[in-house]
Amino acid sequence: MKYFIANWKANKNLSQTQDYINKFLEIVGMLEQSKVIICPPYPLISSIKEKIAGKNNLYVGSQDLSVFEEGSYTGEVTAKTLQGLVDFVILGHSERRKNFNETQETIAKKVTLAKKYQIEPIICIRNIEDWQAIRDQAKIVAYEPVAAIGTGMNEDPKKVTDFKKTLNLKPETVFIYGGSVKSDNANSYLGTKEIDGFLIGGASLDPENFKKIIELA
Numbered sequence: 001m002k003y004f005i006a007n008w009k010a011n012k013n014l015s016q017t018q019d020y021i022n023k024f025l026e027i028v029g030m031l032e033q034s035k036v037i038i039c040p041p042y043p044l045i046s047s048i049k050e051k052i053a054g055k056n057n058l059y060v061g062s063q064d065l066s067v068f069e070e071g072s073y074t075g076e077v078t079a080k081t082l083q084g085l086v087d088f089v090i091l092g093h094s095e096r097r098k099n100f101n102e103t104q105e106t107i108a109k110k111v112t113l114a115k116k117y118q119i120e121p122i123i124c125i126r127n128i129e130d131w132q133a134i135r136d137q138a139k140i141v142a143y144e145p146v147a148a149i150g151t152g153m154n155e156d157p158k159k160v161t162d163f164k165k166t167l168n169l170k171p172e173t174v175f176i177y178g179g180s181v182k183s184d185n186a187n188s189y190l191g192t193k194e195i196d197g198f199l200i201g202g203a204s205l206d207p208e209n210f211k212k213i214i215e216l217a
């Protein structure tokens with residue numbers, strides 16, 4: 001089973017989302033060997049969920065959740081609120097670590113809350129230190145070297161598999177790569193059995209581009 005996770009970041013509004021999903025459902029065939037997880041901004045989650053209801057191996061996820069469980073935290077979106085709306089959550093993305101000062105401690109708390117509310121965390125790591133901080137909690141880990149994110153400079157597949165070896169993962173842990181994945185470089189990763197899929201930013205924003213990558217599985 002390969003994972004294709006679309007990280008839309010802070011992109012798209014409601015009408016763009018509806019157009020995207022209509023188009024995506026039209027062009028993507030039955031997903032037999034792949035899980036596709038679309039992670040839009042929070043307010044767009046419900047509309048995607050409605051449209052993909054009943055579709056095999058197609059899921060919606062969030063890009064974050066609150067470090068608080070519930071209560072007087074204006075503006076926060078909690079795991080409890082997201083329960084039943086999303087199946088997955090991206091946690092520890094380097095953009096959140098950098099722009100919102102997320103620490104290993106806050107990320108670990110968020111992972112615990114996600115699990116408590118039956119949301120599967122996709123935990124992003126930049127390096128071995130990030131891994132050591134969450135290693136006991138990770139079922140799906142996404143390796144995203146900072147220099148490769150949004151730059152067009154995807155990391156060499158051999159370097160990715162070498163990095164994976166240093167993690168000593170349990171056999172059941174899902175190992176994802178992210179960083180400038182495109183349809184013309186995705187094959188070089190999928191060729192190795194070591195990489196279970198991708199976390200895709202830029203190339204997931206267009207349904208045709210995203211589909212081209214999914215089709216390579």
Ligand code: PGA
Pocket residue numbers: 007144148149150151152178179180181199200201202203
């Ligand atoms: P990118 O983003 O595919 O645009 O490099 C990946 C990510 O940040 O998850």
